[in-house]
Amino acid sequence: MIRIFVTGGTFDKEYHELTGSLFFKDTHLAEMLRLGRSRVDVAIETLMMIDSLEMSEGDRALIVGRCREAAESRILITHGTDTMVQTAAALAAAVIGDEPRSETVTRSVPGKTVVLTGAMIPYAFGSSDGLFNLGSALSFVQALPAGVYIAMNGRCFNWDRVRKNRETGVFEAV
Amino acid sequence: MIRIFVTGGTFDKEYHELTGSLFFKDTHLAEMLRLGRSRVDVAIETLMMIDSLEMSEGDRALIVGRCREAAESRILITHGTDTMVQTAAALAAAVIGDEPRSETVTRSVPGKTVVLTGAMIPYAFGSSDGLFNLGSALSFVQALPAGVYIAMNGRCFNWDRVRKNRETGVFEAV
Amino acid sequence: MIRIFVTGGTFDKEYHELTGSLFFKDTHLAEMLRLGRSRVDVAIETLMMIDSLEMSEGDRALIVGRCREAAESRILITHGTDTMVQTAAALAAAVIGDEPRSETVTRSVPGKTVVLTGAMIPYAFGSSDGLFNLGSALSFVQALPAGVYIAMNGRCFNWDRVRKNRETGVFEAV
């Protein structure tokens, strides 16, 4: 069983046709998994529905707490891309007691496998990368050893080896 | 660098608007990777564009040969779902000298990581599982040790532990 | 109130993911009108769900009969493109007593406005012309005087002034 925590982000943004602006309603995760004909055993839970630029320390503490308490050892988090790396660091410190170090050591840390993912284009819009990213993150969370990771652009990065390049929108190794 | 071999299958089927029937033209793999904003280093090569029910032993031998000769140690194959398991078995025998055995042993076999994937609905149609499967397979092929695998429905199966359930269209463990 | 008769055709073809072939299930007309946010008062009725190449004289007689009996004076018919012109001719003869003649005269014939439309790509597939054609046909059927017309490619043709060019898939004036 894999726990999926939804926090909002571009993934779940929708277009409000009366105001002409973007907003959050419900998560599209279940619909996306149906579209992907996923047969992975998951439990989806929405923790919040916000833009990650508006994520407070309290929000982040909530995410960390829920990951720590979760009975599942494999956790997928959907998250806005702008502060995804920051949340990953909070998770690494709190959930697996991880400090920046070599990948070899990190991977031997006992504990949970937590993978964060997001999207550059809302799923509800035509040309979203969301379904690709979800397939990717759901696979990495099954295959990787304990640790905190970011799965974006088809790649998976250890939490302390990645940054979002704001000029290109691409996650890259550091 | 990951080698992607395209063999056709539902993934790449298109609707021919003059004849009203399904046919193969070019692969959509590159377009799908662009949509997913993939930054994984890949080389795409089309070996054939056929329905896997029409795949001959010669076709299968070609696929095996190209996997064996490939310089890359990580290979993704897009394939029709109907005979995907059969091709996986041919690859296991020829590429990694694998025989049905326990998963633990299989994973220790030195050699290449080969992941086959496909789709139940053509990518060109609205509600395809293709993008999800591609994200999934591309992730498993990066994360898993040497072996031959089938990535479908968000899951990854060792080549000798899976079958396609023809009543449900779902790949399931055996 | 506009009567919509559904007869099948490419409009409503779907992909059967277990057999890998095209088939008919239910019409997508109501869903398409919702997507278009249509507020036109319509009554949708499915007469048959077939490829127009398989339409028998009996099927055609049924369509003609239902148009003649309909209480509404404005009727839209979704139809496969291959024999759309043939059905339009049958309707012209039976419903409005029309014979090939000058457009001026045709338009003065008292009776019903019947517009046939279809699609080159199934609505269920990504790149369908169906929604455009439906918007077009629904508009022509409201705006035009009595007569039998074919609305395709954004244009509207009198029933006896059009043919489908099978090389290009385009309806053109004759």
Place this chain on the structure above:
Amino acid sequence: MIRIFVTGGTFDKEYHELTGSLFFKDTHLAEMLRLGRSRVDVAIETLMMIDSLEMSEGDRALIVGRCREAAESRILITHGTDTMVQTAAALAAAVIGDEPRSETVTRSVPGKTVVLTGAMIPYAFGSSDGLFNLGSALSFVQALPAGVYIAMNGRCFNWDRVRKNRETGVFEAV
């Protein structure tokens, strides 16, 4: 030949994946007409690319001027829905010298047929009404006599007989 003037509006809004906001780039009109397999002879010209709430009197004067000068007698305008009725009134006064009056009289006014249309959901997003509206407006502009009209929700209203209901997003008769 039908002249199409593009002014922006929801029709052409896109999602900016680096800023996470909506913006205008190029019009999608040509792509939409291709998707609809339109064979109507049109000339597309972009006058501005703005939200209609930001349309100034100068912008409106520009639209009116271009309609008056256009060689074509049939003109389609894509426009944001919020002030579409206002622009239609400006056009009625200036282009066809129309004052609010009975429909019968309006239709006999010699001059041009001008149809305004728009969308509630951007075309670039999955579930847009744009293609339906374009098919509809393009058909009404061919079929209707001189006058200024708004084509939305599958219906066509004389310019002085319509308002946008801001609670429902629907154009309705007044």
